[in-house]
Amino acid sequence: MHDPKGGSFRFDAGAACLDFAHTGGEGRYAVFETLHEPVDLAEWLAQPPPAAIITVPVTARELTAAKTLRQAIWDAAHARAANRPLPAEAIAVINRAALEMPLIPELAADGTTAGWTPPVRAAQALSTLAREMIELLSGPLSGRIRECASDNCPLVFVDTSRPGARRWCAMERCGNRHKLRALRARQATDP
Template sequence: MTAAFPFVGGRIALNFVGTLGKRSTEQLERLRTPEDLTRWVELAGLGSISTDEADLEAARVLREALYTLTLATLDRAPLRRADVELVNEWAARETPAPALKIRADALRRSDPQPSASEVLAVVARDGIELLSGPESDSIRECEDPACTLLFVDSSRGRRRRWCSMSSCGARAKMRTLRSAH
């Protein structure tokens, strides 16, 4: 069975971190095979790539560095220089270059197929922008303790509590209703 990927983070980097779910309990790994990584990249709108086991391993290592740094910005983990260096290393790599082409006398965008490394560079750069920018103050973890998904709270009044109203939000509502009866 292939796992569904949550895209609730509001940022590429957080959505990528969310490919490992339920971190405090069962550790729901959604990147189990290279094909899973290909599928995530496609769903994230980052292109169509081919991947192998080495890419998968590299992706997971980058993901965990981004996760730990994000926790550190939430004051829930120490800042580790090794994580910073790893993310910087990926961000320094080449990213996909957009290109133009002429078709039927008109300009079109022609995106060459990125490599796995180029896509991970995009993820790392997004992480740097997120963690060093104004949105770093708005990073939240879903209030369902089993969920552990992270998101940028851009809601009015900054009162978003759940990764999604249709999953954790709905379950919390049910619990409230049940305890009221």
């Protein structure tokens, strides 16, 4: 991820749908926006996962639908992380996106690699992300959706660690900042 103030850090949300939720946002999160034009959505979807090379140009309408789905995923993930009921509007948006035909996997002629059956449309990729979110919210990892424990970091992730004790979006960022603050506090109180 790239911070608009400079710097970057590696962040793995544990699910492509949550990675998608971190591509920007509304209000105070608008500074993190990466999906400005339809081509930006096509470029994001081409990155793994989902590695969907869009063969039909993304429309402005699909970009709007993507941002709506992104916000619904964000809202649902934060509600689940806080053990609150999921917002009805977020559920409706996710379900509506999942109604579209998803990406269809296709084994390459060499039998060792796979891709997506063409034509590949943005709506299919969004449906695939929505379906992944449905599986995440209703599956065994549902209780492992977490918000970063930092007091000023809203990133959400799936805690796939064996003990289920992951606290930070990234140890290189928020985890290290917490450790540094704790060290400085201890040093300030030591005689």
